[in-house]
Amino acid sequence: MSSLNLYDTKSRKVSSFKPIKKGEVGIYLCGATVQAPPHIGHIRSGVNFDILRRWLITSGYKVTFIRNVTDIDDKIIHKATHEEIPWWQVAAKYERSFTDAYNKLNVLPPTYEPLATGHITQMIELIKKLIDNGSAYAPGNGDVYLEVTKVKDYLSLSNQKLDDLLVADDADLKFKKDPKDFALWKAAKKDEPSWPTPWGDGRPGWHIECSAMAHAYLGESFDIHGGGLDLIFPHHENEIAQSTAAGFNFANIWMHNAWVTTSGEKMSKSLGNSLQVAEILKKVRGIELRWYLGSAHYRSMLEFSFEALAESATAFKRIEAFLSRSESILGKEVELLIADEFAKAMNDDLAVPQALAFIAESMRIGNSAAEDKKIIAKTAGEIRGALSVLGCDPRDAAFATTQSKNGAIDGLIKLALEQREAARLRKDFVAADQIRDQIASLGITVEDTSSGPRWSY
RNA sequence: GGUCGGAUGGCCGAGAGGCGAGGCUCGGGACUGCAAAUCCCGCUACACGGGUUCAAAUCCCGUUCCGACCUCCA
Structure with a gap:
């Protein structure tokens, strides 16, 4: 059997996956900032990394999967002010809507799902360490900044040069040593939520939470860090800066999923609510939406349309029908099998499209086999096994229907x-x-x- | 300005030098009382212009168009 190869954003190459600890994999995935209900782009990320996780598990690894929830940020505060409710009510509300979406699409719950605001202590410790070793400074305004010019290999993930970056017009030059220094900690403005620190009351900068939580749950070095393409810069770059400045090796490989696009463009809020997961689930079942979102390669843009979604659902129903036909011919539930050809596709940087071609071919063979139980058991078993890795096994309890078996x-x-x-x-x-x-x-x-x-x- | 991705048949979507991935749709056929399901056949595509090669969707040079990121982002 082939072994797993994955694409690493940092090296920009596909190479053989070598876990730090034999047989175990630690993954940190940047999860949601819970300031609005999830749209299908958010959930594609969840589905893509869930497929990775399931494939690792199927391949025999023990996987520790950490996906954070960012429950404090500018938008959450803004929304809370606007709606005249506490920030934590905003966060909790959307956290539930994300969880609901993950569940409906059969995305396995993370091993642990840490909240940013639950890890202020770890963040403060990390910031202290960075100040102590000279990587960060507290200029006295209550903020703490990371001094990017002191970070070795800063911007190596996105392959940029510090001098080439455009400087924001509103960059604060009064307290920052360099306009590109970024905030580890932000001083509280009036009426904003805050936590006490040695530098004054404030709240976390955007990136520090992930460095702190990845460290807390996965240690100084771990195998895979994932997220959406847009996180490469600045978020992941800054995570690397903070963590390496603290002396951690941090993530070995970086994986990024591509967008769901509409008319060739990244989704934006201007599209309104129609592409929210909850809305789409009024049209298709969770298993069908998952099949659709998982069907393109994770590094390829997925051009969304309701037509394509409907076609994809039609194709999936054929597979479901084949499985239930197989069950009635076999007189028992289909046994899950992993075909070599399927494994080969998945091991090639999760080549799901190739895996789908395998499923189609197996189904053709199975359908042509009339009632030959041996062939049916093999083809249906391999198809069910493949679906299971893709998180689309119709017999999975997550997709249990309310159909009467009366x-x-x-x-x-x-x-x-x-x-x-x-x-x-x-x-x-x-x-x-x-x-x-x-x-x-x-x-x-x-x-x-x-x-x-x-x-x- | 810098960095990074795209452009493939009616639609979706792989591939990255040599047998036309695959799916959906559509058309034809087999089977069928009909329907459905299933199977078989067909619809011979790689943005454009050059080049390298016995052979290019794939490599090289140039061009056009589209998109992402540059401190809010899956």
Whole structure:
């Protein structure tokens, strides 16, 4: 069996994955800033990294997966002020909407999901360390800045030069030694939430939380750090700066997922609510949305359209139908198998599109096999195994439906179908079709097969 | 200005020197009382202009267009 190769943003190459500790993987994923409900771009990131995680688990690794929640930032404060409610109510509300979206798309809960505001102590410790070793300074206005010119290899992740960066027009030159120095800690403005520190009351800068929490849960060095493309600079660059300035090795490899785009552009708030996860789930099931979001390679832009989503859902239903047909032929639940070809695709930097081609080919073989149980068990098993890694196993409890498995209903349908079979035998097709139509109007599909009628919800 | 990605058939979406990934849609056929499902066949694409090569969607040079980031961002 092949072994895992992953693309690293820093080296810009695909190379063999070597965990720091044999058999174990530590992953830190930048999660949501909970200031609005999730749109499908946010959740694509969750799905992409969930596929990575599931593949690592399937490959035999013990995975520690940390995904943070940023529950304090400018927008949260702004929204709280605007809505006249405490900041933590804003954060809690949207944190729940993210959790709900993750659950509906079968994104596994992280091993731990730390909140930024729960780790102020760790942040203060880290900042102290940075001040003590001369990497950071507190100019007396209550802020603490990291001195970027003192950081070795600053901007190596995004491959930029410090001098090439555009300087923000409103850069504070009164207290900053260099306009590109960034805040580790921000002094509290009037009526803002704050925490006491040796430098005065304030709140965390944007990047310090991830350095502090990754350190707290994964240690000084860990395997994979992930997030969306736009986090490369400044967020991840600054995380690296803070962590390495503190003497940590930090992340070994960096993985970034690409956007969900609309009309070729990154999603923006101007699109309104239509692309929020909750809205899309009114049109398709969670498993279908997940299938769609996971189907493109994680480093490729995914051009969203409702048409493409609907087509994708159609394709997925075919696979589901194949699995349930297989179950009825086998007379038992399909066993999960991992095919070599599927593993090979996944090991190649999670080449999901190749994996999908494998699924399509297996399904063709399975469908052509009539009722050959050996072939059905293999193809259906390998397909279910693949779906499971992709988080789209229809039998996964996360997608449990409320469909009735009531014996009385099953019996009544069977009775109706017997009536229809009788009508068909006496060539009374008008009556037979009438029964089928009536059953169909209840949302039940009837298919005639060589071994009698088959029905499904 | 700097950094980084794109452009592939009706649509989505892989590939990165040599047998046309795959899916969806559409058309034809097989099967079927019909329908559905399934299978088979078809729809021969790689932004543009040069070049390298026996061979280029893929490599090189140039051009056009689109997008992302440059301290709010998945």
